[in-house]
Amino acid sequence: MAAMNPNLISYLPNLRVVDCTLRDGGLVNDFYFTDEFVRALYQANLKAGVDYMEFGYKCSKNIFSPDRFGKWKFCDEEDIRAIVGDNPTDLKISVMADVGRCDYEHDIIDRKDSVIDMVRVATYVNAIPTAIDMVEDAKQKGYEATVNIMAVSKVDSEDLKNSLELLAQSSADVIYLVDSFGSFYPEQIRRLTDQYMEVAAKYGKKVGIHAHNNQQLAFANTLEAMNKGAGATYLDATVNGLGRGAGNCHLEMLLGFLRNPKYKMIPILRFVEQYILKLREEGVVWGYDVPYLLTGQLNAHPSSAIRFIRDGRSDYYHFFHELIDDTL
């Protein structure tokens, strides 16, 4: 083969693959996954050598009604244990906690009493102090903790710089670059990753990448953020890209790329075959489509594209003009 690269032959042992299928996918079906689905995904991730499996959100039941959402929006301890027992495996378990949507003091118990290993705090840039409070709470309780700044493509450069400094001085283990709107091109991801890495290195933190597929760049941007070992080491992906709107980096693409023999793509392939195709047949809709390209290009929230598709519309031309009216 032409131009073999030793980097594509060797592998980076410090990478961590985080499967977010239930969490980002739950945004598509209101977290109504069957236990069979969740159990099969857990088994597939185990066999695939995935490092973390995110079960869902730790949302407050005072804010969101358990009547209107499946259980993975809340991730009760006993619900996770019903799937994994005491999880006597190398696959770590994570949950996401959104600033302002989580009674973290109360709902996140001590790690010694929990089967959860990692708490990922998701925040907008204007709520960094609360995010740090949540990170410190999780760390004091014994968890690994990440902090994920959402919608960075809407954040002013100076604000981002200050946020990263604050977060890097917190107890968080990992700071996540999140392309919420799927609007970044690889060259932007590279520059942002470099910026995150610079601050992270100063304080001994790691960097993660969470990409969306609006412009079919989620996989490419994940590779770019890795920067052949000089960049992000926590890599988010979902099976078949299952996730809100255009979805995420496909786990089967990522595992097919990684050369570490611990990672196996085939168990994920089987899971797609046995469970994901059924989900699509049942009418769950996600993945690249033209309307997501347009919100991505315009750096807009995907919600209007989700509605456009749900309404069965295909008048892209009008949609584009609606978007321009909304965003300008």
Place this chain on the structure above:
Amino acid sequence: MAAMNPNLISYLPNLRVVDCTLRDGGLVNDFYFTDEFVRALYQANLKAGVDYMEFGYKCSKNIFSPDRFGKWKFCDEEDIRAIVGDNPTDLKISVMADVGRCDYEHDIIDRKDSVIDMVRVATYVNAIPTAIDMVEDAKQKGYEATVNIMAVSKVDSEDLKNSLELLAQSSADVIYLVDSFGSFYPEQIRRLTDQYMEVAAKYGKKVGIHAHNNQQLAFANTLEAMNKGAGATYLDATVNGLGRGAGNCHLEMLLGFLRNPKYKMIPILRFVEQYILKLREEGVVWGYDVPYLLTGQLNAHPSSAIRFIRDGRSDYYHFFHELIDDTL
């Protein structure tokens, strides 16, 4: 917005966008496009500021029966003229001529009598001398000429090096990097583009990129090959990615990225809305799907994945093992 890049604000005036919708798309429907479709595409490309529109192949009717293929497999002069007249526009017209499938001495007439502007010679690495003969023939007749080495991912590094040297010494204007199997990752595309550019620069040639979307990397690899102006300047794309198997770089993605005010995405968006959706409804199948990921990962020809999908199969696990048996 965070981390603005002047490169994403300014633009590169030397880029050339080549629409291959009819040519690569013709491989999906045996070139049976209606005149209405072709005329509308021509109008859309005109309005979009696309630089070249490839109408199809110049295939020999002694080798391929006109009864079994639509007219764009042959691109007779009068068929193109029926669409474009004398083409009194800035949109140039190209055709592809495959080594061994084209009676180029006879079927490619003098440019002064033709509405065609550019002949693109497609060759495998083992037929470079014939490809050069075809290039010289086209150049002598007055055409712009490119040479496209297919299936480079299967070519030995040393053979590629020698081929590039030979081609760069020919009269070809552009040498194309072609990722036929959609198997290259961006870091490989960058290295290969650098290699092509080095040889091309020595002899005053330009470099082009033609990517396939097996791993959803066609757009990303096209961006990577451009290397912010230091790489490929001839960029192939097709509307909605229409092309064999997983298809190509989506023209609407590329135009949405390019900042040159001459390029407009909206006419292409309208064409998708008015013509491409209908094509899909009529049962023409292309675009990313799991089987193409697998042939891409294994650097295999997409034909087995095309058959798998045509047969309505979804047993990815078995397919993967069939592929491994075939490729190892």
